[in-house]
Amino acid sequence: MNKPVPDPRPYHHGDLSRALVDAARRILETQGPTALSLRAVAREAGVSPAAPYHHFKDKDQLLEAVAHEGWTALDAALAKARAEAKNARDRLTSIGVAYVCFARDNPALYRVMYDGARNKDSLPEQLKDDGAYCQVRNTIAAQSDDTVTDIDLELATIAAWCAGHGLAEMIGFKQFEPLKQALGGEQAFLRAVFEHLGMFAKYDHGVLQTD
């Protein structure tokens, strides 16, 4: 009576869960979010429409797996930006720019990531443990002195995260085009917006004025 472990062993197909997630990401990249149906994913993976149900409870759970990979990729992108920042002064801004650029470069994936979060009214736990959100908090903490309370740190992280997300969702909006051009490119535009949030500069001094 060997217990039926939910193992990822290759059976008929080989590794269908993997293949399905890959197929989904391929469709997302080439045809966008509206083309991402369960049937289309199955078609792309070369199986029947019902096959995915042996690996995922429903469509949402497949999208969750896709989103999980998205968050992991975001982790990596932020870590890279953090490591490459020339100096501590603009480390947080660089992370912010990297965040928005990730969303700009993977718009469909980014949408799936936040669709999942909104449906559950929760960011994935992944982020808190050692992920992107944690990186932002650590970066802010490193720039703060010891007068900054835990609550302030958390509030600042939330503020930074929300600002990044807001900008990420709107970066492609055509209303911003003239401004981007006036500032000499998207990167300059992003840095300028982040700097106008003030908070990023504020923490340079290691001082947080809550009033």
Add this chain to the structure above:
Amino acid sequence: MNKPVPDPRPYHHGDLSRALVDAARRILETQGPTALSLRAVAREAGVSPAAPYHHFKDKDQLLEAVAHEGWTALDAALAKARAEAKNARDRLTSIGVAYVCFARDNPALYRVMYDGARNKDSLPEQLKDDGAYCQVRNTIAAQSDDTVTDIDLELATIAAWCAGHGLAEMIGFKQFEPLKQALGGEQAFLRAVFEHLGMFAKYDHGVLQTD
């Protein structure tokens, strides 16, 4: 040969366009965005599934009409907050809080509003002319001195708008619950996050340091 003007005259039904938009909003409020199908709207309005096509090109155009009313309602909410702000000092923060509260109180409508915007990669023109976005810019402008350039003003408005939107999309996230409690309520939490964005305080002095 009287030209067939696209007039909103009551024909068989009376004013089906109106009735459809109202039906859609009713469904949004009571059953959420996932229940909002064209057929459900037609059902709610008491007409056949094909009837809406004489008033809207497709489902997206009906949603656009719904979104338009949403943006108008947001205009009013921000105007109210702006008028009621006790002093100039926290006028911008009050507007920000009102923005997020609007999204929290009308989550389904807010979602339709931004779904439409994202699909067109553009905020509605409505906002620029005399709407909510314009109100934010005017409020910031009123707090700035004359050393602030037009570009700075635009950047600050974008920053504020994005921060508000980011917070609006995440305000319901369960990760923030403990912090809300620690600060004694949602309103206090919102004000605290906005204040940690720094920018709001920054403009109090009427000085904008771009470097």
Add this chain to the structure above:
DNA sequence: ATGTTATCTAAACGCTGTCCAGATAGGACC
């Protein structure tokens, strides 16, 4: 070799957005 069980297919259900042919009814013109 046998039996068990995970895996996959084929077919079906009810739902969706959208289109078409035909019925109907309001307004314009004589």
Add this chain to the structure above:
DNA sequence: GGTCCTATCTGGACAGCGTTTAGATAACAT
């Protein structure tokens, strides 16, 4: 008032969707 036009609405259809069910198949344990 009668006639025509055209906007409006219905019923029926189509393809596609997410999901379920029953049955075939193939890998594994014994």
